[in-house]
Amino acid sequence: xxAGGIPAAFLRYPWSLVAAVNYLYLLVLVYAMSDRFxxxxxxxxxxxxxxxxxxxxxxIIVYGLVRQDGSKDGLAGxxxxxxxxxxxxxxxxxxALMTSLGIRTVAELGRAGQMAGMLRTGRITDFLHNxxxxxxHVSVSVLLVSGIFGSGDKVxxxxxxxxxxxxxxxADAEGKAVVLPFSVVLEKFTxxxxxxxxxxxxxxxxxLSEDFLSVEEEGVKADVAGWFLSADRYLDMAGCMPGDTVYxxxxxxxxxxxxxxxxxNLSTGERHAGWVSCGSRIFSSSSLALGSGAAxxxxxxxARQFLSRVSVTDKDGNRDVADIRVNHPARYGAWRIxxxxxxxxxxxxxxxxxxxxxxxxxxxxxxAALWLMLVSGALxxxxxxxxxxxxxxxxxxxxxxxx
Amino acid sequence: MDWSHFIFYxxxxxxxxxxxxVAAYRSEGxxxxxxxSLCGSAIFLVFxxxxxISLERPPMRTVGETRLWYSFxxxxxxxxxxxxxxxxxxxxxxxxxxxxxxxxNVLKPEIHDKTLMPALQSVWFIPHVSxxxxxxxxxxxxxxxxxxxxxxxxxxxPSEREMQMxxxxxxxGWAFLSAGMVMGALWxxxxxxxxxxxxxxxxWAAATWLGYLxxxxxxxxxxxxxxxxxxxxxxxxxxxxxxxxxxxYLPSAQGASVHIY
Numbered sequence: 001x002x003a004g005g006i007p008a009a010f011l012r013y014p015w016s017l018v019a020a021v022n023y024l025y026l027l028v029l030v031y032a033m034s035d036r037f038x039x040x041x042x043x044x045x046x047x048x049x050x051x052x053x054x055x056x057x058x059x060i061i062v063y064g065l066v067r068q069d070g071s072k073d074g075l076a077g078x079x080x081x082x083x084x085x086x087x088x089x090x091x092x093x094x095x096a097l098m099t100s101l102g103i104r105t106v107a108e109l110g111r112a113g114q115m116a117g118m119l120r121t122g123r124i125t126d127f128l129h130n131x132x133x134x135x136x137h138v139s140v141s142v143l144l145v146s147g148i149f150g151s152g153d154k155v156x157x158x159x160x161x162x163x164x165x166x167x168x169x170x171a172d173a174e175g176k177a178v179v180l181p182f183s184v185v186l187e188k189f190t191x192x193x194x195x196x197x198x199x200x201x202x203x204x205x206x207x208l209s210e211d212f213l214s215v216e217e218e219g220v221k222a223d224v225a226g227w228f229l230s231a232d233r234y235l236d237m238a239g240c241m242p243g244d245t246v247y248x249x250x251x252x253x254x255x256x257x258x259x260x261x262x263x264x265n266l267s268t269g270e271r272h273a274g275w276v277s278c279g280s281r282i283f284s285s286s287s288l289a290l291g292s293g294a295a296x297x298x299x300x301x302x303a304r305q306f307l308s309r310v311s312v313t314d315k316d317g318n319r320d321v322a323d324i325r326v327n328h329p330a331r332y333g334a335w336r337i338x339x340x341x342x343x344x345x346x347x348x349x350x351x352x353x354x355x356x357x358x359x360x361x362x363x364x365x366x367x368a369a370l371w372l373m374l375v376s377g378a379l380x381x382x383x384x385x386x387x388x389x390x391x392x393x394x395x396x397x398x399x400x401x402x403x
Numbered sequence: 404m405d406w407s408h409f410i411f412y413x414x415x416x417x418x419x420x421x422x423x424x425v426a427a428y429r430s431e432g433x434x435x436x437x438x439x440s441l442c443g444s445a446i447f448l449v450f451x452x453x454x455x456i457s458l459e460r461p462p463m464r465t466v467g468e469t470r471l472w473y474s475f476x477x478x479x480x481x482x483x484x485x486x487x488x489x490x491x492x493x494x495x496x497x498x499x500x501x502x503x504x505x506x507x508n509v510l511k512p513e514i515h516d517k518t519l520m521p522a523l524q525s526v527w528f529i530p531h532v533s534x535x536x537x538x539x540x541x542x543x544x545x546x547x548x549x550x551x552x553x554x555x556x557x558x559x560x561p562s563e564r565e566m567q568m569x570x571x572x573x574x575x576g577w578a579f580l581s582a583g584m585v586m587g588a589l590w591x592x593x594x595x596x597x598x599x600x601x602x603x604x605x606x607w608a609a610a611t612w613l614g615y616l617x618x619x620x621x622x623x624x625x626x627x628x629x630x631x632x633x634x635x636x637x638x639x640x641x642x643x644x645x646x647x648x649x650x651x652y653l654p655s656a657q658g659a660s661v662h663i664y
């Protein structure tokens with residue numbers, strides 16, 4: 001029972017919601033009955049709190065130490081520690097912590113009247129301290145409840161959008177097809193790149209130099225691995241025709257950045273000059289040989305940002321156009337569409353964009369809990385970390401906790 | 404402003420910090436020591452700002468860059484604790500700690516280029532990293548204080564006031580730690596659709612957060628047994644270091660974390 005994993009999507013709507021609501025009801029019930037049945041206090045007293053916290057801490061340290069590759073080998077694999085987030089042991093301990101914390105949260109909320117009294121009598125520090133503690137308990141409880149009960153409701157799938165072609169199907173992490181309630185058409189894809197960099201490559205060490213010359217404009221110079229590099233000409237979009245050795249400006253699919261560079265050895269004065277380019281699917285790369293296995297090379301420029309302009313059409317024919325960038329997903333109903341990648345082999349000429357579609361019905365609850373936790377952190381800071389006068393008794397829930 | 408100027412700014416800041424620490428012992432008032440130390444922190448901040456401008460991005464991307472913020476925030480935390488609780492030795496401790504990190508950056512310089520991958524171009528980048536560095540600085544300061552109280556030559560039992568200072572620093576440090584985690588979760592949701600993915604960095608961040616949370620919950624029951632409280636603080640700081648840079652060397656995290664840099 002304790003070994004192995006919990007099946008994915010253990011709880012799904014509507015059962016996830018039914019289970020969460022009943023669980024919260026039970027928490028309130030346990031708190032309300034704790035005076036009559038003293039043994040119920042063992043679920044949320046100080047010892048329970050410390051034990052569940054320490055148990056989860058130990059499990060998380062094991063989580064961090066064991067490689068999470070899902071292997072079944074060895075003791076860690078048999079106990080399910082190689083896939084810890086699905087393991088029964090870990091989830092049972094989290095559930096114990098969630099229960100202890102949940103009942104404690106109900107108790108904290110039951111003291112809202114006392115906190116209002118602190119505010120009325122001008123005990124601001126006490127109020128801030130108590131409010132911070134209550135908000136932390138509430139927010140972490142909500143995060144744990146929504147994390148555990150809502151995990152089965154989340155849908156995450158990836159699609160590959162090609163320029164001008166509608167896509168209505170995606171695939172989840174296990175490769176299963178997911179039918180989307182809308183279709184996506186990639187209207188435009190652009191990559192904004194950083195300036196190209198020139199490195200000295202040492203073929204004996206098979207390594208690039210640590211220093212480099214960032215070619216932001218013509219005329220830039222730098223000392224790189226014992227060579228003085230000077231970018232005499234810089235073409236942002238260029239091409240080199242077959243049989244030619246010179247790069248020329250070219251506005252065409254597959255055009256590449258190219259730099260005419262002069263390299264002078266800092267100790268011997270030896271000089272080399274020539275074109276260097278990272279190449280593309282159309283044009284091959286060029287490097288400048290420096291002798292002794294060294295060469296000036298240009299890796300493909302790194303992307304500063306990439307953007308997909310997509311049109312999203314639902315089953316009723318309603319159409320929306322949105323720009324999607326990393327950190328800026330598009331929202332469509334309960335779905336969010338994220339920029340996940342593109343065809344890096346084509347670089348700025350990519351006509352393909354990888355998008356990730358995520359449906360998370362518990363989004364707003366988690367979002368609200370996180371903001372609440374930020375507020376509680378601010379309150380804790382404002383109260384100067386000073387423990388409120390009432391905290392001495394409130395930290396021992398087994399002694400006169402209830403108002 | 405580039406990395407080659409760091410040694411000059413670092414040296415000037417170190418001189419001010421040491422002068423502040425000496426002034427804390429020599430003068431009766433708080434102001435001379437605090438002013439000198441603040442002067443050191445200001446010089447350090449000038450370098451960070453200059454580097455920020457020249458890199459055209461916040462210097463928060465590499466471990467070396469986060470060490471800059473750590474030195475800065477440790478010095479600020481030291482000054483704040485000195486001003487609040489008047490412990491003379493804290494300025495010496497925070498100065499030594501800041502200078503150690505300055506020396507590491509001088510001896511192990513890193514190439515700082517202007518590129519910032521798209522995922523790092525978020526409104527959460529600067530607050531997330533700076534809040535975490537502030538938390539690390541505060542929790543580093545409280546660890547030093549705990550070790551001092553635990554192992555001081557006089558073997559005197561820590562006073563209630565000293566333990567309250569420990570608790571207050573942990574509370575504020577933990578509040579910053581929580582804020583850093585929350586900002587990370589909000590950022591992660593915007594970047595790739597998950598609040599939390601149990602990436603090794605996140606796993607160790609959770610362990611660190613729980614370690615200090617355990618301390619906060621255990622403390623009321625450990626009023627006489629301060630050794631266990633100090634041991635837990637030292638252990639939690641080990642977890643913190645695993646989270647900060649330890650995962651870069653941890654075999655189980657290799658190739659499994661997007662946070663290894």
